Each structure stands twice: as C-alpha cells, then as structure tokens.
Amino acid sequence: MILIAAAMMGLIGLVFALFLVTANARFAVEVDPRIAELEERLPGVNCGGCGYASCAAYAEAVARNGEKIDLCVVGGDDTTRDVAHVMGVKVSDEQKDKLVAVVFCQGDSEASAFPGVYKGIPDCAAAIYSQDVAKRCKYGCVGLGSCVESCPFDAIHMSATGIPYVDAEKCTACGNCVIACPRDLIELHPLKHDAFVYCKSLDPGPIARKVCKKACIACNICVKAAAADDNPDAVSVRDNLARVNTRNYSAKPEYGAKCPTQCYNSNRNLVNKEAAMTRIAAQRRARAAAVEA
Numbered sequence: 001m002i003l004i005a006a007a008m009m010g011l012i013g014l015v016f017a018l019f020l021v022t023a024n025a026r027f028a029v030e031v032d033p034r035i036a037e038l039e040e041r042l043p044g045v046n047c048g049g050c051g052y053a054s055c056a057a058y059a060e061a062v063a064r065n066g067e068k069i070d071l072c073v074v075g076g077d078d079t080t081r082d083v084a085h086v087m088g089v090k091v092s093d094e095q096k097d098k099l100v101a102v103v104f105c106q107g108d109s110e111a112s113a114f115p116g117v118y119k120g121i122p123d124c125a126a127a128i129y130s131q132d133v134a135k136r137c138k139y140g141c142v143g144l145g146s147c148v149e150s151c152p153f154d155a156i157h158m159s160a161t162g163i164p165y166v167d168a169e170k171c172t173a174c175g176n177c178v179i180a181c182p183r184d185l186i187e188l189h190p191l192k193h194d195a196f197v198y199c200k201s202l203d204p205g206p207i208a209r210k211v212c213k214k215a216c217i218a219c220n221i222c223v224k225a226a227a228a229d230d231n232p233d234a235v236s237v238r239d240n241l242a243r244v245n246t247r248n249y250s251a252k253p254e255y256g257a258k259c260p261t262q263c264y265n266s267n268r269n270l271v272n273k274e275a276a277m278t279r280i281a282a283q284r285r286a287r288a289a290a291v292e293a
Helices: 002-027 033-041 055-065 076-087 124-129 146-150 176-180 205-211 221-228 273-292
Strands: 099-103 156-158 164-167 186-190 235-238 241-244
Touching (some): 033 055, 076 273, 124 146, 146 176, 176 186
Antiparallel strands (some): 235 241
16 A cells, blocks of 8 residues: 555656646746846846836846847946847947036025924935925025935035035936936036036026026026127027026036126036046047047
C-alpha cells in the first residue's frame, strides 16, 4: 500500500510538473533583451525627468513602445547616443541647449513683507493650504524649501535670506522642483538665456510694490526699451505683469537697466553658470573631435 501511495503521489507530481511546464511555455511573456541593455546605459538615478517613474520604466517604454530616445535629461547627449545605439537608430548631431531651473521670485526676507512667523508643517503646499503663510505676497515664494527637498541632485538650496537658488553645474533639469513648487515659481529654461522678469505677481503696481520691493509694477519700461531696440515682441505686459517672450528668447538684459524694482534682471538665484557653460563647451569640443577622428 505504501508503494502504491508513493507511486500515485509521484504520478500526480509528474502530471502537475508537465502542466506547469506547458503553461509556462504557452503563457510566458517574452522579455526584450534590449530593455536590460538600455537600463545599463541609463544613469539609474530614477529622477523622473523623462516623464517615467524610473529608468527601468523609461527603458521599457523605449524598447516596447517606441518612446523618444532623447528624454533622459540627466545623461544628456551622451546617453541619447548610447540609447540610439542600442535601438539601432541614428541620432542627429544637433546639440540641444542645456536647461536649468529658474526661480521666478526675489521676495526674500529683505525685499518682501513678513507680518508674522509661520509655525506649521515645514512644507510650502501645507502652508498655503492652511492659509498660515507669513509672507504677504500671495504669488511669491513661501520659503519653506519644498523644492530643495525634491531635488535628487543637490542642485537647489535656500539662501540666507530665504529664497531658493540653483546650482547651474549640478542642475539636470529633471523638473522635480518645478512640480514641488505650489505656486509655479520654478520653470526650466536654456542656461544661456539670462534675461527674465523674476516675478509672478498679478497685483496692480501699487499693491505689488507695497508687499515686495522687487515686485513687477507693470511700468512698461522694459517693453519700451525692447521696442526702441526694434525688438517689440521680446517683452510684453499682461495682467499687471511684464513677461519675457520664451518662444524666441530674444529679450536682452539691457532692457531692464532702468527697471525701478529690478525685477527685470539677469541670472537671479543662479550660481556656477560660467562653470556649467565651460564644461558643456568642453564636452561638445570633445565630441566634435571624436567624430572627426
């Protein structure tokens, strides 16, 4: 009886094993070997700058869904070429401009009115939601550093006077700080462009100036300067706010020379720009030399 029971158990085990082997062969999901190779070529920092939650997810999207190969902002041109090689496609020799995060506010503790002290959760969105923001300007930086916490590259910090500044050399334009800012004060723009209106206030001039010394008062001086330079499309005023045209980036720093509040300015809240531009130029020269060789 024991032998019969053992034989039956063995037979049942064999049947189940055959069933599992057959099911595995029939329902197996084919894995594209390019996915693993793409993952090796990507930085692996999982910053989300490409629009995907991780480098692995982006690699899968490229291999299986034909996603664009140039979405990795951390790796830049070199990673794009590596991905193109894996996918067997050609990549243009055209170099993209490096993007960096730009903070559109100068309302620090020296410029903006602080009627109280915030004592709540150290998070910008939470402070706005609780309506317990110490700073009077309802458009300005809250100053609690949510953008700093969101950056995986240590590229954004708070100044001694409570306003974020960006390290151009470390910034990869991943966009995490853009998402983290509840007042949409951070945007990604070309590193080489250095003229912006560093304010987002839509209040009329007298009110804006009352709560912040660096606020735009819609005086139109920068607009007139651009028009006098035969460049009327470079700057415009809408809803009490001067705005630089970011479709062509033709605005020049000198248009803000007479700005009474210095809100039209250059390279505000940005450090190590020259070092970043020098490094980029060296990388491009090296690539050009490699192509010629």
